[in-house]
Structure formats: structure tokens, C-alpha cells
Amino acid sequence: AQTVTQSQPEMSVQEAETVTLSCTYDTSESDYYLFWYKQPPSRQMILVIRQEAYKQQNATENRFSVNFQKAAKSFSLKISDSQLGDAAMYFCATTGGYQKVTFGTGTKLQVIP
């Protein structure tokens, strides 16, 4: 069984600033993956970044990076140089087994011009 907890229902950031979204998870899988997905209003879910649990190095994708703390089961997302287009719901997720993805409840990110 897997659970994902996002404790920040809403966050805001000034344009060009940096923001960190928190996520903790629990899983019984020994081999699993972690993802951050972005869902803009009325638009489809898009993968932002992914992390293989067996890799110690934190994943980065341009302005997006993660802080993966395996022992603490923590997987936070850092967005640098925030842009207006970053405004969206962000979902932390984990997968294992048949690749069923378990999502958190999401964090709504507002970017202030």
C-alpha cells in the first residue's frame, strides 16, 4: 500500500522567486518511483519531474529540482525563477508494483506578478 501526503493546500510565490512544495510518502515497495505532476486549470496532467528511489542523486529538469530524502520519505519540489505559467495544481505521486500511481491531494501554486 502507498500513501502520499501534501500538507500545503495552497502556496504563493512572487514571479522570478523560488518556491518549495512539500511531499511525504509511505510505501511497502522496495523498488518505486516518485513523480511531480502539474495540472493547469482545465488542462491535462503533465509530468514535471521524476525520481527513481534507488538513485541518490536528486533529479533536475531546468528550473525544477527535487530534494529526495529516502530515509525520511520526503520528496519536495523546488521551482526556481518562478514564471506565471507555473501557476497550477501540483501533485506528488509514487508508483510501484503494477505501476499504479498513488497521488497526493495536491498543492495549488499561485504566481504573483
Added chain:
Amino acid sequence: DTGVSQDPRHKITKRGQNVTFRCDPISEHNRLYWYRQTLGQGPEFLTYFQNEAQLEKSRLLSDRFSAERPKGSFSTLEIQRTEQGDSAMYLCASSAGPSNQPQHFGDGTRLSIL
């Protein structure tokens, strides 16, 4: 690559009616997933296909729900005798293979029960 396509985008129906949704995955993807998302929540897993085989079903999938993927390509999700609580966004996703491959999501079908 045209992405995952879902039809219809919106469905409004009266309680008690049957509805069917369709999902066309990315053509080379052998795995297909259905999720349900209610307002303010993350998507919840419903069921999963590998090719034409339905390999896992959530306990959320009551006997009023049935999903098929007859030829391992498109999939349908049918809800019989709809109830108010079925109102949600139904998302379809597909992926190419092992767990490290990301799922690609469609735009979803929004179901509203009157």
C-alpha cells in the same frame, strides 16, 4: 504522437442512466489506466490494463463500473445506473512499459449527474 485522447470531454446525464467513455492511448503504449478525480482531490486509481488484459481493479470500482480494452488499443469505461456520487473527472493515462516510464494523461471526461 497525438497524445492520449478522451471522448467526450463533458457528459451530463440524469441519475440512473448509463454512460460510456472512450480513451485512445498513445499508439505504442501497451499500458492503460483509468483514474477518477473529484474536486480538490488528486486522481484515484480505478483500473489498469496491460494490452487487453485487465490486471488490477480498485475497490472503488463497484459492480456498476466496467472497463474493457478489447483489442489492446482503445478502452471504454461504462458506468451503469449512475448516481450523484459518480460526478467527477475521469482521467485516462497510458505508458510504454516499466514503472519508471511516466504516464501520459488525456484531458479527461467530466461527468455531471443531474
